[in-house]
Amino acid sequence: MDSSTDSNNTMGDCSTNQHHQTPRLCGGGCGFFGTAEKRGLCSKCYNHYLQQSTAKFQAELLTTHQDEIPAPPPPINIPTEKETGELCAALSLLTISGTAAASPPATKAVCNSNLCTKKLGLLSFVCRCGGGFCKKHRLPEAHACTFDFKEAGKISIRKQNPLCKSDKIQHRV
Numbered sequence: 671m672d673s674s675t676d677s678n679n680t681m682g683d684c685s686t687n688q689h690h691q692t693p694r695l696c697g698g699g700c701g702f703f704g705t706a707e708k709r710g711l712c713s714k715c716y717n718h719y720l721q722q723s724t725a726k727f728q729a730e731l732l733t734t735h736q737d738e739i740p741a742p743p744p745p746i747n748i749p750t751e752k753e754t755g756e757l758c759a760a761l762s763l764l765t766i767s768g769t770a771a772a773s774p775p776a777t778k779a780v781c782n783s784n785l786c787t788k789k790l791g792l793l794s795f796v797c798r799c800g801g802g803f804c805k806k807h808r809l810p811e812a813h814a815c816t817f818d819f820k821e822a823g824k825i826s827i828r829k830q831n832p833l834c835k836s837d838k839i840q841h842r843v
Contacts, residue, residue, distance in 0.1 A: 783807040784814075798822075 696704040698715030708716040782801035795808035
């Protein structure tokens with residue numbers, strides 16, 4: 671008999687629980703349950719409500735701000751082949767006589783180390799001293815680097831850790 675009273679007692683606690691709310695049906699009339707966060711609607715009806723409200727808002731914006739819409743830009747005039755040929759001919763007449771029209775030949779990049787003449791392709795290493803080096807001479811010790819790494823480290827530490835001093839007068843008025 672004691673066990674039956676205990677089971678009834680636990681059931682009584684569940685039915686009188688304040689946290690448990692009875693679910694309400696959707697306000698849209700679809701038959702599903704709605705939630706308070708979604709204005710009493712189910713998820714499907716709430717998404718439909720949001721779509722309608724955004725469409726209504728956009729329509730209001732278009733009607734109220736129609737005079738503020740800028741005019742479309744003027745069309746771009748693309749020159750014809752005849753016009754481009756005339757422009758090229760005019761530019762060729764403007765070149766200074768005595769100067770070569772072609773650009774100077776491109777020089778091949780080579781390792782900046784004193785004894786190495788290896789060509790640098792896509793894989794070149796640029797040092798802080800400004801030179802480009804091959805994989806053998808990429809380290810600062812290998813190419814007699816002129817960059818002062820110690821001073822650069824001191825400067826970066828000074829920037830990252832500013833000097834903090836407390837006031838000499840402790841009790842100010």
